[in-house]
Amino acid sequence: MHHENAQPYLQIRNLTKKFGEFIALKDISIDIIENEFVCFLGPSGCGKTTLLRVIAGLDIQTYGSIIQAGKDISSLPPSERDFGIVFQSYALFPNLTITRNVAVGLENVGMPAPKVQHRVDELLELVGLVDQKDKYPAQLSGGQQQRVALARAMAISPGLLLLDEPLSALDAKVRSRLRHEIKELQRKFAVTTIMVTHDQEEALTMADRIVVMDNGIIEQVGKPEEIYRSPKTKFVADFVGTMNFLSATIVSNGTAKVGDVVLTCDTEDLPVGSSVMVAIRPEEINARNITNSDSNIVQIEVLHIEFLGSFCRVKLGGGDLKDVSLRADFSISLTRLLSIKVGLKLKVSLPSKLIRIYLTD
Amino acid sequence: MTTNIKNISIVKQKSSRDDLTMRVCMILIGLFLAIAILLPLYTMLSKSLENKEGAFIGISNYVEYFSTPSLFLSAYNSILLSAIGTIILLLVTFIYAYALTRTQMPFKWFFKIIAIIPLLTPSMLGGISLVYWFGNQGVAKGLLMGESIYGPIGIVMGSVYWVFPHALMIIITALSITDARLYEAAVALRTSKIKTFFMVTIPSCKFGLISAGFVVFILIFTDFGVPKVIGGMYNMLATDIYKQVIGQQNFQMGAVVAVVLLIPAIIAFSVDRFVQRKQVALLSASAVPYEPKKNKGLDLTMLMFCSFIAFLIICMIGMAQYAALIKFWPYNLSFTLDNFNFDLIEGGGWSSYFNSIRLSIYTALIGSIIIFFGAYLVEKGRGFSFGRNVFHAIAMIPLAVPGMALGLAYIFFFNNPNNPLNFLYGTMGILVISTITHFYTVSHLTATTALKQMDPEFESVSASLKTPFFRSFQKITAPICMPAILDISVYLFLNAMTTVSAVVFLYSTNTRLASIAVLNMDDQGELAMAAAMAMMIAYTCGGVRILHAIGTHNILGKTQRWRSK
Numbered sequence A: 001m002h003h004e005n006a007q008p009y010l011q012i013r014n015l016t017k018k019f020g021e022f023i024a025l026k027d028i029s030i031d032i033i034e035n036e037f038v039c040f041l042g043p044s045g046c047g048k049t050t051l052l053r054v055i056a057g058l059d060i061q062t063y064g065s066i067i068q069a070g071k072d073i074s075s076l077p078p079s080e081r082d083f084g085i086v087f088q089s090y091a092l093f094p095n096l097t098i099t100r101n102v103a104v105g106l107e108n109v110g111m112p113a114p115k116v117q118h119r120v121d122e123l124l125e126l127v128g129l130v131d132q133k134d135k136y137p138a139q140l141s142g143g144q145q146q147r148v149a150l151a152r153a154m155a156i157s158p159g160l161l162l163l164d165e166p167l168s169a170l171d172a173k174v175r176s177r178l179r180h181e182i183k184e185l186q187r188k189f190a191v192t193t194i195m196v197t198h199d200q201e202e203a204l205t206m207a208d209r210i211v212v213m214d215n216g217i218i219e220q221v222g223k224p225e226e227i228y229r230s231p232k233t234k235f236v237a238d239f240v241g242t243m244n245f246l247s248a249t250i251v252s253n254g255t256a257k258v259g260d261v262v263l264t265c266d267t268e269d270l271p272v273g274s275s276v277m278v279a280i281r282p283e284e285i286n287a288r289n290i291t292n293s294d295s296n297i298v299q300i301e302v303l304h305i306e307f308l309g310s311f312c313r314v315k316l317g318g319g320d321l322k323d324v325s326l327r328a329d330f331s332i333s334l335t336r337l338l339s340i341k342v343g344l345k346l347k348v349s350l351p352s353k354l355i356r357i358y359l360t361d
Numbered sequence B: 001m002t003t004n005i006k007n008i009s010i011v012k013q014k015s016s017r018d019d020l021t022m023r024v025c026m027i028l029i030g031l032f033l034a035i036a037i038l039l040p041l042y043t044m045l046s047k048s049l050e051n052k053e054g055a056f057i058g059i060s061n062y063v064e065y066f067s068t069p070s071l072f073l074s075a076y077n078s079i080l081l082s083a084i085g086t087i088i089l090l091l092v093t094f095i096y097a098y099a100l101t102r103t104q105m106p107f108k109w110f111f112k113i114i115a116i117i118p119l120l121t122p123s124m125l126g127g128i129s130l131v132y133w134f135g136n137q138g139v140a141k142g143l144l145m146g147e148s149i150y151g152p153i154g155i156v157m158g159s160v161y162w163v164f165p166h167a168l169m170i171i172i173t174a175l176s177i178t179d180a181r182l183y184e185a186a187v188a189l190r191t192s193k194i195k196t197f198f199m200v201t202i203p204s205c206k207f208g209l210i211s212a213g214f215v216v217f218i219l220i221f222t223d224f225g226v227p228k229v230i231g232g233m234y235n236m237l238a239t240d241i242y243k244q245v246i247g248q249q250n251f252q253m254g255a256v257v258a259v260v261l262l263i264p265a266i267i268a269f270s271v272d273r274f275v276q277r278k279q280v281a282l283l284s285a286s287a288v289p290y291e292p293k294k295n296k297g298l299d300l301t302m303l304m305f306c307s308f309i310a311f312l313i314i315c316m317i318g319m320a321q322y323a324a325l326i327k328f329w330p331y332n333l334s335f336t337l338d339n340f341n342f343d344l345i346e347g348g349g350w351s352s353y354f355n356s357i358r359l360s361i362y363t364a365l366i367g368s369i370i371i372f373f374g375a376y377l378v379e380k381g382r383g384f385s386f387g388r389n390v391f392h393a394i395a396m397i398p399l400a401v402p403g404m405a406l407g408l409a410y411i412f413f414f415n416n417p418n419n420p421l422n423f424l425y426g427t428m429g430i431l432v433i434s435t436i437t438h439f440y441t442v443s444h445l446t447a448t449t450a451l452k453q454m455d456p457e458f459e460s461v462s463a464s465l466k467t468p469f470f471r472s473f474q475k476i477t478a479p480i481c482m483p484a485i486l487d488i489s490v491y492l493f494l495n496a497m498t499t500v501s502a503v504v505f506l507y508s509t510n511t512r513l514a515s516i517a518v519l520n521m522d523d524q525g526e527l528a529m530a531a532a533m534a535m536m537i538a539y540t541c542g543g544v545r546i547l548h549a550i551g552t553h554n555i556l557g558k559t560q561r562w563r564s565k
Helices: A048-056 A098-108 A113-126 A142-155 A172-189 A200-206 A224-229 A234-239 A332-337 B017-047 B060-067 B069-102 B108-120 B124-134 B152-176 B180-188 B193-222 B225-230 B237-247 B251-282 B296-325 B350-380 B385-400 B403-414 B420-424 B428-438 B440-452 B457-464 B469-480 B482-498 B514-523 B527-558
Strands: A008-019 A022-033 A037-041 A063-068 A084-087 A160-164 A192-197 A209-214 A217-222 A244-252 A255-258 A261-264 A275-280 A297-307 A311-317 A325-331 A345-349 A356-359 B326-328 B332-335
Touching: A008 A048, A022 A048, A022 A192, A022 A217, A037 A048, A037 A200, A048 A160, A048 A192, A048 A209, A084 A142, A084 B457, A098 A113, A098 A142, A113 A142, A142 A172, A142 B457, A160 A172, A172 A200, A192 A200, A200 A224, A209 A224, A209 A234, A217 A224, A217 A234, A234 A244, A234 A275, A234 A356, A244 A325, A244 A356, A255 A275, A311 A332, A325 A332, B017 B251, B017 B350, B017 B385, B017 B403, B017 B428, B017 B469, B060 B069, B060 B251, B069 B108, B069 B152, B069 B193, B069 B237, B069 B251, B069 B296, B108 B152, B108 B296, B108 B482, B108 B527, B124 B152, B124 B225, B124 B296, B124 B514, B124 B527, B152 B193, B152 B225, B152 B296, B180 B193, B193 B237, B193 B251, B193 B403, B225 B237, B225 B514, B237 B251, B237 B403, B251 B385, B251 B403, B296 B326, B296 B527, B350 B385, B350 B428, B350 B440, B350 B469, B350 B482, B350 B514, B350 B527, B385 B440, B403 B420, B403 B428, B420 B428, B428 B440, B428 B482, B440 B482, B457 B469, B469 B482, B482 B514, B482 B527, B514 B527
Parallel strands: A037 A192, A037 A209, A084 A160, A160 A192
Antiparallel strands: A008 A022, A008 A063, A209 A217, A244 A255, A244 A275, A255 A261, A275 A356, A297 A311, A297 A345, A311 A325, B326 B332
């Protein structure tokens, strides 16, 4: 979905937002392509919601500019911007029926009543709630309410759809179902969409591109696979997915030493002697059919096993690593095959291509 | 940081047409408030620094006031009696409220209804009843053991009677907001009942008690009706203002007394606001409401206590009702409706009753619209936070201003021939304005609370859907807040029916009010007729309360579909 040469639909330039002394956004610049689904991902307080609200004009940036569809909207009030918005709280008008909720925006732009009715039916059809159209919001489930909120936001066909933690108030099953539905609807509507979330799984499954934020700055922008496979900073590596971090020192170009073990890896031209973190994801640690052709083979012992349903998270340590330990995710079948139990000594490989190095801060 | 921040100017959001319209509306209501409260108070303050000829004489009037023992004494009296009344009320209402919120005492609904009764009558009614019970020809005169009811005893009793519901509402609220989890934790830790009471109950409603204390103190301190009827020769500040202004036509000294009355009220009010802000911080979103358990001994004790208090309240209103219906106390006790023949005496008349009804309807209608709309503009406006804060601050002032001070300030301000608003003087208009202003703060706070409970994102969604603000106000905000709007209008109606303090300076022969008629009848010794008129007010207020209950029930019933889960 990421078209490198397309004209950006939304251009955000040097946005800074201060609340008194506190700087919520620091010099944020980013381009969003038409029809793209972008997620702002980060821990609470990282500035992602502020950024969304600034784009909507609900908060106003201290510095910086926003250009939407070639038009400078930097200082426009929200009512003069072109967006639809869905909140975590749904914010459905409780005293209006579902139909009337969806119709509000259409009536405001002066659409004649028969056309409004037609459009409302069409939208409710899309979100699968036609049979609920005469009910009041309080009579619907959370997931249904959120779909109404989505239909309401899309009614006036906005150029930009903003989703502020839309799934966070729902329980796990409904959440994962709605993920797909929202993504499907976004494709059908072909609307440029920004979603704010603190849930990395949500971001990874839904987004065309993810913007990872922390402390008011952008840590990394990229496709979900990029963010997961090649996190640019230690923060991203730590925040997205699970990661083992092992303290190490660069011993030569291409090798780093953890305890007594020398690991081959891409040391990114860091000078010899630098203190670094060696990072590897638990699921990349390999224990099946280790041969001498595997890289970074380590003799190690099982210290602890945590059963997590479809797989086991195994704490490994001792052996070559001495008092350093790391977590590895082994599938149930592998656990069975190797008869993994506490105290078992085994060989694992830390594939050098999957190891990433971060400077210790 | 790639750009040079120095070269970038701060972005200011443009205001939409709605933003501007809302600001203009808010400024208009703000101007109304400024004219209705700030300017009159300012005029009164400057009057207190002038001599009779209108020349500026600095604080000479105050020096005179504080060096005249008879005047100064009434300040002492007011403080003393208010303090005594406050202590009695806090004790009584705390137990009463505790019984209603923290026990399984039977007949709670009955005790709740009885407790409302004093709200439905002018404060004078208690005084009138006390005269019948303990006056020179009183039924129970012997209980006072030779002491006279006309004086401090009567003032304290009458004040405690009419302030009771005000104190009760605050303390009930304070006792209702405790987290049940704290009690479960106390039980789990094997804390004794008494220790739990002092460790959990008292701290959790501490601020409510303090707040109730201040509110009660201000109410007694500034009340005019009770001391006027039952005070006898005992001087209080509120009656002093009346005497200085109406009796001696000494407006400057009246202004001085009003300022002396105003200052403790403002101090108490400020402390109360400060305390209330702390109370809010105590509430956590995850608190679980407390469900009292059965406790035979406690429930029975509480039932006896509440029955006794309810008995006293019924005695007060019952005596007024009885007095209104008999021929000539205590010599001819046969029943009659003659006392309702108000047109027989000067200064009363049925017209005053209908004036009161008109005043109450106007105040309720106009007042609730202005106040709710004003609160909406403050709460939901975008930007212009300076103006919104100023508006909110002005809206807080009326609560701190005693009615007597407000009424006097209105004389100074509106009776000035150079004031273009002078035409209002002596009309129903000025009564409506003064009554709306007098009761502005509580209504404003009710509206603000209701508005704050709405999802703040409604406004964001409305903006994204390009809904004009008056449309979302009319279609969404007002319907959702309708119960609060009804509460406000009934609050205004009841107060307009029963108030005397501000309007006593402002009525004319054409706009005499029922509550004023009660005063005048009492002044002329027509106590039975005063009781009858006070009861007319009570019937009306009672009727409106019932209508309100039915109306609210219907609205909730109609909207139940969208309110219920």
